[in-house]
Amino acid sequence: MITSPTSSSLSEPVRLALDAAIRAPSPHNSQPWRFEVTGDRIDVLLDKDRVLNVVDGGAREARLSCGAAILNMRIALLAAGRTGLVHLLPDTDHDEHLATLSVRGARPIAPADTALARAIGLRRSNRRPFTDRPLPARVRRALVEAAAREGAELVLLEQPGDLDALAALLRHAEHLQSEDPEFRAELARWTVTTDSRDDGVPAMAGGPRPEPGSLLTLRHYAVYSAAQPDRPYEQEPLVAVLNSYTDTPLAQLRAGQGMERVLLTATNAGVSASFLCQPVEVPATRLALRRLLGSQAHPQVVLRFGYGFTAPATRRRAVETVTRQHLPEEVPI
Ligand SMILES: Cc1cc2nc3c(=O)[nH]c(=O)nc-3n(C[C@H](O)[C@H](O)[C@H](O)COP(=O)(O)O)c2cc1C
Structure with missing residues (x-):
C-alpha cells in the first residue's frame, strides 16, 4: 500500500532525514524533489514537473538541489548517530530516480556533524548587502x-x-x-x-x-x-x-x-x-x-x-506533501 506518511508512520531517523532534506536550497525555491519511503530506505526522485524549463531545461540545477537535499539527510543522520548509505542513480532505466539512501546502525556522533546539522535550519540565501569585513x-x-x-x-x-x-x-x-x-x-x-x-x-x-x-x-x-x-x-x-x-x-x-x-x-x-x-x-x-x-x-x-544581517527563512512544502510511504499490506489471519 502506498500512502502519505502520518506523524507516527515514519521511523525517527527517516523523519529527521526528510525534515533536513526539504530545507535544501533550489532555484526559485522550486523544490524539485519527491521522496518514497520503504521501511528505513528513502528513494530520492526528481520531480520533473518542478524543473524550471526556461532557466534549467536540462534539470542540472534541479539535480544540484536534490544533491543538497541528500547531503542534508546524510548530515542529519550522522548528527543523530546513524549513517545514511547513499547509492546515486541506482536505476539506469529511470533517470528521475536520483538516489537511494538506507539508514544504517548506530555510530559515535562527531561534534563537527552536530554543528553542521544545526546549520541546516539556519542556512538562508542572503541577497542583502554584506559588511566590508573580509573573510579570514x-x-x-x-x-x-x-x-x-x-x-x-x-x-x-x-x-x-x-x-x-x-x-x-x-x-x-x-x-x-x-x-x-x-x-x-x-x-x-x-x-x-x-x-x-x-x-x-x-x-x-x-x-x-x-x-x-x-x-x-x-x-x-x-x-x-x-x-x-x-x-x-x-x-x-x-x-x-x-x-x-x-x-x-x-x-x-x-x-x-x-x-x-x-x-x-x-x-x-x-x-x-x-x-x-x-x-x-x-x-x-x-x-x-x-x-x-x-x-x-x-x-x-x-x-x-x-558577513551580513540575518536573512528571513523561505517556506517549504511539508514532508507529508513531498513523500509517499510504502506500507506492508495487512494480511488477514
Ligand atoms: C542551483 C541553484 C541556483 C540558484 N540560483 C540563484 C540565483 O541565480 N540568484 C538568486 O538570487 N538565488 C539563486 N538560488 C537561491 C534560491 O532562490 C534559494 O535557494 C531558494 O529561494 C530558497 O531559499 P533559501 O536558500 O533561503 O532556503 C539558487 C539556488 C540553487 C540551488
Missing part, C-alpha cells in the same frame, strides 16, 4: 575543503581581474535573461507576492536594488524594500565558483552535495551566502566562465560570501 583565511580554507570533501572544487575569485571578468559575464547573462520574455514569465511565476504558497521566492527574501554602477548584478525577485534604505553593497565582494570535474547527472548530484557542504560550513562560521547563477545558466557565458577559470572543470554555481 581560515574560513576561506574551510569552504574550499568542504567542496573538496564531496569531490567538487570551489574556486575563490581573489584576484581583482578575475572578479571584474566574472562581473562582466554576470551583467551580460543577466541582460540576456531579462530580455527573454519566457525567462521573465518563469521568474514571475516563482516570485511570490501572497502568503498562500509554500514554494517560490517571497519579496522579503530579495535584496535592495544595487546602486547604479555596482559591480555585481543580483537577480531581481520582488525587491525587498525596507522603510530605511539598507547599507550599500560591500565594496570588495568575495565571489566563488563551484565546479565539478565532469558534467554528468552523477557529477551534478555530487556537486550539489559539495555546494550544500560549503553553504553549511559558511553558516556554521557565521558567514552568509547568496547565489549569482546567471552566468552558469546561459550557455555562452558558462563557456566563457570556464575559459576564465582556465580549468577543465565545469562551473555549477556562483556564490557570494560575506
Whole structure:
C-alpha cells in the first residue's frame, strides 16, 4: 500500500532525514524533489514537473538541489548517530530516480556533524548587502575543503581581474535573461507576492536594488524594500565558483552535495551566502566562465560570501506533501 506518511508512520531517523532534506536550497525555491519511503530506505526522485524549463531545461540545477537535499539527510543522520548509505542513480532505466539512501546502525556522533546539522535550519540565501569585513583565511580554507570533501572544487575569485571578468559575464547573462520574455514569465511565476504558497521566492527574501554602477548584478525577485534604505553593497565582494570535474547527472548530484557542504560550513562560521547563477545558466557565458577559470572543470554555481544581517527563512512544502510511504499490506489471519 502506498500512502502519505502520518506523524507516527515514519521511523525517527527517516523523519529527521526528510525534515533536513526539504530545507535544501533550489532555484526559485522550486523544490524539485519527491521522496518514497520503504521501511528505513528513502528513494530520492526528481520531480520533473518542478524543473524550471526556461532557466534549467536540462534539470542540472534541479539535480544540484536534490544533491543538497541528500547531503542534508546524510548530515542529519550522522548528527543523530546513524549513517545514511547513499547509492546515486541506482536505476539506469529511470533517470528521475536520483538516489537511494538506507539508514544504517548506530555510530559515535562527531561534534563537527552536530554543528553542521544545526546549520541546516539556519542556512538562508542572503541577497542583502554584506559588511566590508573580509573573510579570514581560515574560513576561506574551510569552504574550499568542504567542496573538496564531496569531490567538487570551489574556486575563490581573489584576484581583482578575475572578479571584474566574472562581473562582466554576470551583467551580460543577466541582460540576456531579462530580455527573454519566457525567462521573465518563469521568474514571475516563482516570485511570490501572497502568503498562500509554500514554494517560490517571497519579496522579503530579495535584496535592495544595487546602486547604479555596482559591480555585481543580483537577480531581481520582488525587491525587498525596507522603510530605511539598507547599507550599500560591500565594496570588495568575495565571489566563488563551484565546479565539478565532469558534467554528468552523477557529477551534478555530487556537486550539489559539495555546494550544500560549503553553504553549511559558511553558516556554521557565521558567514552568509547568496547565489549569482546567471552566468552558469546561459550557455555562452558558462563557456566563457570556464575559459576564465582556465580549468577543465565545469562551473555549477556562483556564490557570494560575506558577513551580513540575518536573512528571513523561505517556506517549504511539508514532508507529508513531498513523500509517499510504502506500507506492508495487512494480511488477514
Ligand atoms: C542551483 C541553484 C541556483 C540558484 N540560483 C540563484 C540565483 O541565480 N540568484 C538568486 O538570487 N538565488 C539563486 N538560488 C537561491 C534560491 O532562490 C534559494 O535557494 C531558494 O529561494 C530558497 O531559499 P533559501 O536558500 O533561503 O532556503 C539558487 C539556488 C540553487 C540551488
